[in-house]
Amino acid sequence: MEALVASAIGVMVASGVYLLLRARTYPVVLGLTLLSYAANLFVFSMGRLTLDGPPVGKAIKKVAKTGEVAPFADPLPQALVLTAIVISFGMTAFIVALAVKSMATLETDHVDGEEPSS
Amino acid sequence: MTLLWIILLPLLGLVLPLLASKHSRAAASISAFLPPAISLGLLLSLTSSAFGGEPLIVRWPWMPEFGMNLALRLDGLGFLFAFLILAIGLLVVTYAHWYLHHDDPPGRFFSSLLLFMGAMLGVVLSENLMLLVVFWELTSISSFLLIGYWHDRPEAREGARMALAITGSGGLALIGGALLLGHMVGSYQLTEILASGDLIRNHDLYLPALALVLLGAFTKSAQFPFHFWLPNAMTAPTPVSAYLHSATMVKAGIFLMARLHPALAGTATWVFVVSTVGLVTMVVGAYVAIKEHDLKGLLAYSTISHLGLITAMLGFGVKLAVLGAIFHIFNHAAFKASLFMTAGIVDHEAGTRDVRELGGLYQSMPIVFTLGLLGSAAMAGVPFFNGFLSKEMFFHEAVYMAEHAPFKELTAAWLLPVVATIGGILSVAYSIRFVVDTFLGEEPDSFPGHPHDPSLGFWGPVALLVAVSVVGGIVPNLVAGSMVEYASTAASTGVSNLEALPKKYHGIKLWHGFNIPLMMSGIAFVVGFGVFTVRGSIISFHESLPDVRGKKIFESLLSGFRALSRTVTENLENGSLQRYLAFMIATILVAGGLPLWQNGFEVAGARSMLAPDAVSVIGWALLVVGAVAAASLHRARIQALISVGLVGLMISLAFVQFSGPDLAMTQLSVEVVNVMLLLLALFGLPETSPRETTTLQRIRDIGLAIGAGGGAGLVSYGIMTREYGTIGDYLLTHSYPEGYGTNVVNVILVDFRGFDTMGEISVLVIAALGLCSMLTGDKPDVPFPRTPARERYPMILSHVARPLMALVLAAAIYIFLRGHNEPGGGFIAGLITTVALIIQYVAHGRDWADNRMRMNFRLIALVGVLIAVASGMAAWWFDLAFLTQGVTRVPMPLIDYVKLPSTIAFDLGVFLAVVGSVMTMLLRLGAFNHEQAMGPRDPMTPNKEEDDPWKP
Structure with missing residues (x-):
């Protein structure tokens, strides 16, 4: 399972980097989206993988008494990733706005702001 | 002090x-x-x-x-x-x-x-x-x-x-x-x-x-x-x-x-290097000074020459030489300052300081002439001037050094007094030139200015300096003796092989009797005068030589450096974002990979792994297909977007699988608005990308991509298969007793790390406001490539959307309220609400939805942040730190009471901030598209509702 997640992160990073290196704004935005997926999953996996142990619900009350944390997933990376998902949406929106605005102003969607000369 | x-x-x-x-x-x-x-x-x-x-x-x-x-x-x-x-x-x-x-x-x-x-x-x-x-x-x-x-x-x-x-x-x-x-x-x-x-x-x-x-x-x-x-x-x-x-x-x-x-000092290296540099400087400076036409230029080269003399004496390193060097520092300061000032007065009054345009000034400027004459005499080293004394010391030391170690071993040691005498000759020649060509000789027909003796304040400082030079030459011990002796003592103590002052030393003496230094001075005066008389031929000879000024070399070096840095800059920074990013990623790969390469590392750790199941493998396969398709189909943009959406869905499933229900809900709802956003962006952008990269470039990019992906994958695999320590256990055990909630993730967001969350919703709101300020502007001059679709809004969606909205909003409220204990919370409820609202726009169009939803989402976002801040400040009321949360029992009819944690106010702020900013972003982008295509909407005309299926 760990290998699956790791390779998924790798594939997303690879696709994201490839898209990041394209010449037009839209693929770059998609690339950034893929990279932020990968980053979120990466941060999430820092808490290691846990099956059937959401750190949620009445069972948490028992943890306070017994101190037994065994079946639960690490809640900290989850909290970090939760806000990261929302923030990365905000950033994507901002870059999209840049792309749209630069298209409207410069009449090209090339990342350098002008059509290649050749 | x-x-x-x-x-x-x-x-x-x-x-x-x-x-x-x-x-x-x-x-x-x-x-x-x-x-x-x-x-x-x-x-x-x-x-x-x-x-x-x-x-x-x-x-x-x-x-x-x-x-x-x-x-x-x-x-x-x-x-x-x-x-x-x-x-x-x-x-x-x-x-x-x-x-x-x-x-x-x-x-x-x-x-x-x-x-x-x-x-x-x-x-x-x-x-x-x-x-x-x-x-x-x-x-x-x-x-x-x-x-x-x-x-x-x-x-x-x-x-x-x-x-x-x-x-x-x-x-x-x-x-x-x-x-x-x-x-x-x-x-x-x-x-x-x-x-x-x-x-x-x-x-x-x-x-x-x-x-x-x-x-x-x-x-x-x-x-x-x-x-x-x-x-x-x-x-x-x-x-x-x-x-x-x-x-x-x-x-x-x-x-x-x-x-x-x-x-x-005191080593042979010091003696050779310093005195050689000094002597060369002295002769070169004095030689160039002769041919200078500019009075200040002449003095400048003369200064170089005298500095060389002082340096050479310091290089000799024997006690008397150091004393002579210090004495000459004092003397040179006096006469050279006076001469510069004289040159300045001549320039100021006659309007030029080019000796070719000057001459005969002794008539119109007698005082300045006298001062210049006396100063030059000191510079030339005429007896009874201070320059004479220190020059004699220099000659004496040059002779002395030629007979002692370390110069004694050299066969060319005899050169030392000869070079010293040559320096003396040249300095006599340019000193004479300074006086004769300026003040004596024929007066030219006219001057650029009106030469006359200036006021006392102007020549007074010169006179004072000249007086020091003259008196210092006659009674040196009175003027500078003790100061120079103490200074040279400070400069020479501690050098073990320096000779002490001679026993018979009784201060600086004017007369040493007829000796070799005096003879050298005599030669200097006679030959120096001779050199002065043939200065014309020296100048023309010098001008026939190739021009090898240091200035030229310096400038060509400088322009060479400039050209080099321009080449480097232009090659590195050619304005291509793709190239910058490629460089950055390559740098990261090298910087990250090199230590691993050098030290070697074990990829897999010892932590026991989970067995993969069929569902996970299928999800993984879909994710990989989506990601690869997004990259390879990127020129067909809609298809690429769909592929990215597929990846996002698989991620949310991964969160479900690996015990992150809150994350899964967040990812899912963000995915919806994200796809909506990227679709809106496509309205203003071309549908396809042209094929414009070369095969070589693509191979380079694929290489970088595989490198980056491989690295990220290996690192995460390495981490996931190793044990670690976490503060997660603390959070799990303290979530309920101290955070009053059983959804630990939510408790972390609103309580343990509430300050962090507050910053994050602020960033979100700022991004929304930034987007708004960017996406303004009038209708462009050129027509927009696309016009809005004319088709009817999808009928089924339109019919379902409105009843659905009530249900979705109810669900959002439920998710919001239970968020502290069960999966949910402000972020998720906010995103779900946004989806519910935005669906109305999709189903009915902007005009219809705007007419019914007269809400200022920007204001809502700001209010959300303010509520979050205020809920944090409320803790001050109870003398607690900012953002400390508590819980209270609110009496309720029928069900006795409800435990109400104060975090609910904070979460409400989060909720409003999310709804406000995401709505603002999407609506502003849609409105911008519309303005670009149709021109800005006229606020005075009521919105026309097109094709409303609900209209009777």
């Missing part, structure tokens, strides 16, 4: 001329005169302690852990220099008052002068070597300001830049040398460094340290081959030249050699 004030007064006083110049020019001059005058008084009050044998040292700790102290030192050497700096500084201020044109701003001139003065005082009075270096750099910078005072003249800017480049790079070398010295001795205190001469001279690092220090000294003192900046600095106003090139700036290098003489 007095010592500190000597330096501080000019530095603090530099604001005075700036303020006073608003009042009058005289006020500016007087205010510039006062600080050095007081400093000079303070210095003289310390005479007895300076000459008391032990140097006066004061110390304030600054950064003691780095050996950096604000420490000052006054000994004979420092006293002599500080005296010259202040005394000649006062004369220069007086002189400048008459010299400056009424167009020249006096405030800037005098404050730069005071800055420079303070920096020079700092150099000569520092006890800490690093402090000395700091002041040294300050002299470079302030002299740049002074040389470039007439900054509207290109040659002034060029001269200033050159002086800064040369002395500044020398300063860098000096820093290196100072660090090495500090490393060798273990302290930057001069007292300790000067006492550790033997340690330094026998240290392995002696040679590099010596080279670096000498590089600093030679550049500053314009020694060959770094001499060329000095003539180019003659573009400065003459008072500046008189000050910088007689007593101060160029003497700083000499001072440094004298200061560190006890620590560095």
Whole structure:
């Protein structure tokens, strides 16, 4: 399972980097989206993988008494990733706005702001 | 403390001329005169302690852990220099008052002068070597300001830049040398460094340290081959030249050699290098001075020559030579300052300082002529002038050195007195030229100006300096004797192989009897006069030679460097974002991969792994397909977007699988708005990307992508298969007792890390506002490539959307309320609400939805942040820290009571901020598209509702 997640992160990073290196704004935005997926999953996996142990619900009350944390997933990376998902949406929106605005102003969607000369 | 004030007064006083110049020019001059005058008084009050044998040292700790102290030192050497700096500084201020044109701003001139003065005082009075270096750099910078005072003249800017480049790079070398010295001795205190001469001279690092220090000294003192900046600095106003090139700036290098003489001198390397450089500089400078037509240029090269003489004497290193060097520093400062000022007066009154246009000025300017004549006599070394005495000492030492080690072993040792005599001959020749070609000879038909003797204030300072030169030549011990002796003692103690002063030494003597030095002087005068008479042929001979000025070499070096840096910049920074990113990613790969490559690493750790199941493998496969498809289909943008959406969905499933229900809900709802956003963006962008990269480029990009992906994958695999420690356990156990909730993730967001969350919703709101401010603007001149679709809104969606909205909103409220204990919370509820609202826009169109949803989402977002902040501040009411949360029992009918945690207010803020900002972003982008296609909406006309299926 760990290998699956790791390779998924790798594939997303690879696709994201490839898209990041394209010449037009839209693929770059998609690339950034893929990279932020990968980053979120990466941060999430820092808490290691846990099956059937959401750190949620009445069972948490028992943890306070017994101190037994065994079946639960690490809640900290989850909290970090939760806000990261929302923030990365905000950033994507901002870059999209840049792309749209630069298209409207410069009449090209090339990342350098002008059509290649050749 | 007095010592500190000597330096501080000019530095603090530099604001005075700036303020006073608003009042009058005289006020500016007087205010510039006062600080050095007081400093000079303070210095003289310390005479007895300076000459008391032990140097006066004061110390304030600054950064003691780095050996950096604000420490000052006054000994004979420092006293002599500080005296010259202040005394000649006062004369220069007086002189400048008459010299400056009424167009020249006096405030800037005098404050730069005071800055420079303070920096020079700092150099000569520092006890800490690093402090000395700091002041040294300050002299470079302030002299740049002074040389470039007439900054509207290109040659002034060029001269200033050159002086800064040369002395500044020398300063860098000096820093290196100072660090090495500090490393060798273990302290930057001069007292300790000067006492550790033997340690330094026998240290392995002696040679590099010596080279670096000498590089600093030679550049500053314009020694060959770094001499060329000095003539180019003659573009400065003459008072500046008189000050910088007689007593101060160029003497700083000499001072440094004298200061560190006890620590560095005494080796054969020192003797050969320093005296050879000095002698070469002396002859080259004197030779070039003969052919200069510009009076100041002549004096500049003469200065170089005399600096060479002093350097050579310091290089000889024997006690009497050091004494002679110090004595000549004093003498040269006096007569050279007077001559520069004379040249300035001639320039000021006659309107030119080119000797070819001058002549016969003795008639119209008798006083100035007399002063110039006397000053030149001192420069030439005529008996009964101070220049004669120190020149005789130099001749004497040259003869002495030729007979003693280490020169004795050389077969060419006889060259030493010969070269010294040649220097003397040339200096006689240019001194005669200075007087004869300016004041004697035929008067030209007309001058650019009206030559006449100026007022007393203008020539007074010159007269004073000339008087010092004359009296100092007759009764030297009275004028400078003890000061020079104490200074040379300070410069030579500690050098073990220096000879003590001869037993019979009774101060500087005027008459030594008929001896070899006197004979050398005689030769110098006779031959020098002969050289002067044939100066015309020398000049024409010189002009027939190829022009190998240092200035040219410097400039071609400079333009070479410029071209090099331009090439590097243009190749690295060619304006292509793709290239920048490729460089960055390659750098990350190298920086991240290299340590792993070098040290080797085990990929898999020992942690036991989970077995994959069929569902996970299918999800993984879909994710990989989506990601690869997004990259390979990227030119067909809709397809690429769908593929990215697929990846996002698989991620949310992964969160479900690996026990992150909150994350899964967040990811899912964000995915919906994200796809919506990217679709909206496509409206304003082309549908496809052109194929424009070369195969080579694509191969490079694929390589980088595989490298990055492989690296990320390996790293995450490595981490996931290893054990770790986490504070997650603490959060799990304390979530309920202290955070009053059983959804630990939510408790972390609103309680444990509430401050963090507050920052994050602020970022989100700022992003929304930034997007709004960017996406404004009128309808473009050129028509937009696309027009809005004309089709009817999808009927089924339209019919389902409205009842669905009520359900979704109810679900959102439920998810919001339970969020503290079960999966949910402000973020998720906010995103779900946004989806519910935005669906109305999709189903019915903007106009329809806008008419029914008259809400200012920007305001909602801001209110959300404010509520979050206010809920945090509420804790202050209970004397608790910001964002401390609590719980209360709210009585309820029927069900007794409800436990209501205060975090609900904070979560409400999060909810509103999310709804407000995401709605703002999407709506603004949609509106922008619409404006681009149709022109801005007219606020006066009511919105037209098209194709409303609900209309009766």
